[in-house]
Amino acid sequence: MYQILKQIVKTGIRTERPPQPDEALRAAEQRLKAAVLRHFAGCLTIRHVDAGSCNGCELEIHACNNPYYNLEGLGIRFVASPRHADMLLVTGPVSKHMEVALKRTYDSTPEPKLVVAIGDCGCTGGIFGESYASCGRVANVIPVDVAVPGCPPTPTAIMQGILTAITARAGK
Amino acid sequence: MKLSDLDIRLEPLPAAFPAWRADVSEWQWISAHQAVREEGGYLVALWGADERSRGRGFAVHGALATPAGLLCLVLRLPPVAPAFPDVSEIFPAAIRMQRAVHDLLGIEPKGAEDQRPWLRHGAWPADQYPLRKDFILNPSLAPEPDEYRFVAVAGDGVHEIPVGPVHAGTIEPGHFRFSIVGEKVLRLEERLGYTHKGIEKRFEAMDLLEGAKLAGRVSGDSTVAYAWAYAMAAEAMTGITPPPRALWLRALFLERERVANHLGDLGFLGNDAALSFGLAQFSRLKEDWLRTHHALFGHRYLMDLIVPGGVARDIDSGGTARIRDEIAFVRREVEIIKEIYDEHAGLQDRFITTGRVTPALAAKLGLTGLAGRASGQAWDRRVEFPAAPYDQLEVQMVTHRNGDVAARVTVRFEETLESLRLIGEILDRLPAGGIATTLGVAPEGALGLGWVEGWRGEVLVALHAGANNAIGRCHAHDPSWQNWPLLEHAVIGNIVPDFPLINKSFNLSYSGQDL
Incomplete structure (x- = not known):
């Protein structure tokens, strides 16, 4: 136990300041009222769905919870079921084999809900595009509020995407 | 049986490591796998190809790790009803690879016990094969109903836990079917292919x-x-x-x-x-x-x-x-x-x-x-x-x-x-x-x-x-x-x-x- 405590003290607190929302990432008009958004801002729950990614985006979503980004410190956490979630974080081009599972996950998420598409593939279909096996971008399958490009997007960009989704459009 | 006894002509391949290719007959396909197994090697990969546009038929390739390097066996197959002998008795790792070859190219592993699809769920019809050069997806075709036969475990108190494809953590999608008694796992059967994106x-x-x-x-x-x-x-x-x-x-x-x-x-x-x-x-x-x-x-x-x-x-x-x-x-x-x-x-x-x-x-x-x-x-x-x-x-x-x-x-x-x-x-x-x-x-x-x-x-x-x-x-x-x-x-x-x-x-x- 002494060694663990010593290592924790030696490492110190590494958490950095979180990024700000970025209106450029918004894919659809903010649908939620300010009162709902204020509620989300203190305690947002996310269900991640890999709908066919190469697993690169998953690495960066994991990184959002490392001590530097500490997403959970902002009151934003990942949950095990869509029924507990306010937001879906969807990666990948949507493979045909994940189309039904993604739609069911979306339907299982209670209203009001938000969808953030992660990565070039989630935004446009990326290098995999649309094919016999791929539906392409996430918005081809479920409605998307915010889309974060990048291959993969950095943890900072992913956090900006999440924060943009739960903020009212600037000036409104 | 030794590889050198098989009368297979090994052709050195230009590569950054020792590698050979060899055209084999159906009989040699099996005996070469067997010989590699006996010499302590193993199956690295098995894949098919459509070579009809080059005036041939289909082909299957088996890459085998041998103590001397990588051996790539090539078995040429006819353009119609292509089939190759099952090697999963020799290398069980071949089972899923052979099923995938069938899903993608319509090349049948003859005599394989498990003939269920592997990478194909319902996105394309069972009689069409995406990696054939003449494959055209007909967008009007309705996706096929996806009914996969999991192996059932019977017995008093046995029950199943289906998990996925969407998992509880931030990981990739796949399906796990557990058959359990109490807390103990009797059997796990995986079903993958959800992220197949062509x-x-x-x-x-x-x-x-x-x-x-x-x-x-x-x-x-x-x-x-x-x-x-x-x-x-x-x-x-x-x-x-x-x-x-x-x-x-x-x-x-x-x-x-x-x-x-x-x-x-x-x-x-x-x-x-x-x-x-x-x-x-x-x-x-x-x-x-x-x-x-x-x-x-x-x-x-x-x-x-x-x-x-x-x-x-x-x-x-x-x-x-x-x-x-x-x-x-x-x-x-x-x-x-x-x-x-x-x-x-x-x-x-x-x-x-x-x-x-x-x-x-x-x-x-x-x-x-x-x-x-x-x-x-x-x-x-x-x-x-x-x-x-x-x-x-x-x-x-x-x-x-x-x-x-x-x-x-x-x-x-x-x-x-x-x-x-x-x-x-x-x-x-x-x-x-x-x-x-x-x-x-x-x-x-x-x-x-x-x-x-x-x-x-x-x-x-x-x-x-x-x-x-x-x-x-x-x-x-x-x-x-x-x-x-x-x-x-x-x-x-x-x-x-x-x-x-x-x-x-x-x-x-x-x-x-x-x-």
């Missing part, structure tokens, strides 16, 4: 240079291993060798990718056994490591840095100094945390004897890579068939015999330390000079092979040249093909709550296997 078909619309980017996205966590294997294959078939500095930089990237993934896994393995301290510590180290990648090479995961002909980014003296400081720091930290892990009774209680694969079972079923080495399978591409610069590096292979979660953790710790040593040595001996050369021209029909020991295990890329440096066919093979079936065995007799820990200790790729 990668191999996509390759066929690209040329040799364009394909590198896609190869780096077959499995994102192994982007360096894939990009190198792909480049190795493209360079072999076009007859070029990258400058020495480029090859040494590739090894630097590959070892850095290995360390990045091992650091991440070691953190998650601690976390899955309720030591969140481990995750916090290792994910901090991994983040520092990724930031170095971004600062020196412009990408946190080193994507698109290995290109056919060389590498896209060089390193300067400031960069080497930064990495030297970093490896000294990471070594100290990893040694401290390793001691904490080793002495943590609660952690070791969860790790030791959990999810065990005995060396005998691993050998029989073909467990490979990191998980294989944790079960006594002493194969490491960097050691037996070291492509440059590994021929000058003397990698110390790490093996263990217990085959449990603890063994896979130990192998990761020791490989991390060995990779840190290798990184230092690579920097010490990095040759001067250019970092890229121009890709040559591949003769149509040429076969190029790339074989790289990624962090998870061996990645094989087989390239078949089309006309004018177009890709005729590209098969990218992930070690997860071999290792997923062993996970089904590893969990038998364990309790359900240990599954996440066992699964993480293998950390297999879904995307790499689903293609």
Whole structure:
């Protein structure tokens, strides 16, 4: 136990300041009222769905919870079921084999809900595009509020995407 | 039976490691697999190809690791009703590969016991085959109902837990069907293919240079291993060798990718056994490591840095100094945390004897890579068939015999330390000079092979040249093909709550296997 405590003290607190929302990432008009958004801002729950990614985006979503980004410190956490979630974080081009599972996950998420598409593939279909096996971008399958490009997007960009989704459009 | 007794004409292939190809008859297809098995080799990959446009029929290819190098068997098949003899009795790892060959090309494994689809769920009809050159998806075709026959376990008190494809954690999608009594797992059956996104078909619309980017996205966590294997294959078939500095930089990237993934896994393995301290510590180290990648090479995961002909980014003296400081720091930290892990009774209680694969079972079923080495399978591409610069590096292979979660953790710790040593040595001996050369021209029909020991295990890329440096066919093979079936065995007799820990200790790729 002494060694663990010593290592924790030696490492110190590494958490950095979180990024700000970025209106450029918004894919659809903010649908939620300010009162709902204020509620989300203190305690947002996310269900991640890999709908066919190469697993690169998953690495960066994991990184959002490392001590530097500490997403959970902002009151934003990942949950095990869509029924507990306010937001879906969807990666990948949507493979045909994940189309039904993604739609069911979306339907299982209670209203009001938000969808953030992660990565070039989630935004446009990326290098995999649309094919016999791929539906392409996430918005081809479920409605998307915010889309974060990048291959993969950095943890900072992913956090900006999440924060943009739960903020009212600037000036409104 | 010996390979040399079979009267097979072995034709040496230009490659960065010892490799041969051989045209075989149906009978030789089986006997060559048998002979390789008896000589202590194993099946690396099995894939099909449609060569009808070149005035032939279909073909199946079997890449076999032998004590002398890689042997690629080619069995030519007729253009109508193509079928090949089942080799899954010899190499059980072939079962899923053969099912995939049928799903994608309509080439039937004759006599195979399990004829269920593997990569095809319902996205395309059973009588159409995406990797045939004349395949056209009819968008008006309704998806077929997807009814997969899982093997049922009967008995008093037996029940099933279906898990996935959408999992509880931030991981890739797949389906696990557990048959259990109480908390004890009697059987696990996996169903994969959910992330099948048509990668191999996509390759066929690209040329040799364009394909590198896609190869780096077959499995994102192994982007360096894939990009190198792909480049190795493209360079072999076009007859070029990258400058020495480029090859040494590739090894630097590959070892850095290995360390990045091992650091991440070691953190998650601690976390899955309720030591969140481990995750916090290792994910901090991994983040520092990724930031170095971004600062020196412009990408946190080193994507698109290995290109056919060389590498896209060089390193300067400031960069080497930064990495030297970093490896000294990471070594100290990893040694401290390793001691904490080793002495943590609660952690070791969860790790030791959990999810065990005995060396005998691993050998029989073909467990490979990191998980294989944790079960006594002493194969490491960097050691037996070291492509440059590994021929000058003397990698110390790490093996263990217990085959449990603890063994896979130990192998990761020791490989991390060995990779840190290798990184230092690579920097010490990095040759001067250019970092890229121009890709040559591949003769149509040429076969190029790339074989790289990624962090998870061996990645094989087989390239078949089309006309004018177009890709005729590209098969990218992930070690997860071999290792997923062993996970089904590893969990038998364990309790359900240990599954996440066992699964993480293998950390297999879904995307790499689903293609």
